[in-house]
Amino acid sequence: MxxxxxxxxxxxxxxxxxxxxxxxxxxxxxxxxxxxxxxxxxxxxxxxxxxxxxxxxxxxxxxxxxxxxxxxxxxxxxxxxxxxxxxxxxxxxxxxxxxxxxxxxxxxxxxxxxxxxxxxxxxxxxxxGLGVEPLSSDLTVDYLWTKTQRSRRTIKDLLMDQGVIAGIGNIYASEILFRAGVWPFRPAETLGVEALGRIVRATKTVLREAIRCRGSSISDFRDGEGNPGSFQARLCVYDRAGLPCRRCRTPIQRETHGGRSAYWCPHCQR
Ligand SMILES: [Zn+2]
CATH class of the missing domain: 3.20.190.10 (MutM-like, N-terminal)
Incomplete structure (x- = not known):
């Protein structure tokens, strides 16, 4: 998608x-x-x-x-x-x-x-009913704090909720949480301001870098002229189950819920 x-x-x-x-x-x-x-x-x-x-x-x-x-x-x-x-x-x-x-x-x-x-x-x-644009100044630690407090949902589900932040799906939620060092199944309410800050920074960095690479062509993505993107070569966890973590060499884990897979490094993400 x-x-x-x-x-x-x-x-x-x-x-x-x-x-x-x-x-x-x-x-x-x-x-x-x-x-x-x-x-x-x-x-x-x-x-x-x-x-x-x-x-x-x-x-x-x-x-x-x-x-x-x-x-x-x-x-x-x-x-x-x-x-x-x-x-x-x-x-x-x-x-x-x-x-x-x-x-x-x-x-x-x-x-x-x-x-x-x-x-x-x-x-x-x-x-x-779209939430904030992640690359705009509307996505801040304060904003994310208001959305994560008393939320029993996992941080990955929350990042993919279009009513909270608009535009993030499974690929980029996985990559953002790797860069932020946060386990995808962490209940959102357990994250402190410091971890939320890392998530906000990782969101902006990953999305900007992916745009510079003209997107990820995992299955069949092409731009309006039929050209593939190149960010798939830079993915750290998504679609890399069993492969060594790019940072610590621990094999990347995958778990599937409701047809969607989460990917993470058990050593780098807490
Ligand atoms: Zn790792």
Whole structure:
């Protein structure tokens, strides 16, 4: 699943193709995404000029010339790819947005957990109930303290709660906690200010570094031009069960709960 660094990488790769472009035509070939694509979606987007590209958590927001935004969430397997307007289509290409420069944006999503909508930014984002942006000054030790006090949840679950911090999933939660030296199953309420400080710093460092590497291509992540990221080569714990810790050589542990695996070094993380 694309997380904040991957979504930011897609945004950056698409920006030069989209800014100032007018949508000539929209073709919804399969409306059954996580929520059905609204019947008026194509009409609202057609004829609009894209003036801005933004990201909020794992969501892409394309600002239109009528004050509305086009919101995209890639779900588990969604991809947005720029190609030629007459390019070949492959199975799972569900939505095509044709631009006036003879290019098109192709929304490809085998598992169809994505989301696509046009509306007023405030209405759309209010419904998402997103927490703070981790790379903004809103993520502070004080903020995290208010969220961890009296929370019996594990710190890993809390970091992945989109209503607390927007944009972190399994890969980056695992990496952040390794860098912070915190065991993923630690109950959030047991963490003191010093450990929370390490988590806040690790969050910003890991996400910035992953964006610089243009994301992690674990399974099939590609940016808007089809290029993979390179952060997977720098992962310290995620997807490294049984391999030696990069810091202390102890084998990395894995434990799976509800289909999600946690990875950690039993020596470096407490
Ligand atoms: Zn270690």
């Amino acid at each position: 694309p997380e904040l660094p991957e979504v930011e990488t897609i945004r950056r790769s698409l920006e030069r193709f989209l800014l100032g472009q007018t949508v000539a035509r929209v073709e919804v070939r399969e409306p059954r995404l996580r929520q059905p694509v609204a019947p008026g979606f194509a009409q609202l987007l057609t004829g609009r000029t894209i003036q801005q590209t933004k990201r909020r958590g794992k969501y892409l927001l394309f600002g239109l010339d009528n004050q509305l935004v086009w919101l995209v969430h890639l779900g588990m397997t969604g991809r947005l790819i720029v190609d030629e307007a007459n390019g070949v289509l492959v199975p799972h290409d569900h939505i095509l947005v044709f631009l006036q420069n003879n290019r098109r944006l192709r929304y490809h999503d085998p598992r169809r957990f994505g989301l696509m909508a046009v509306g007023a930014e405030r209405d759309l984002t209010a419904r998402l």
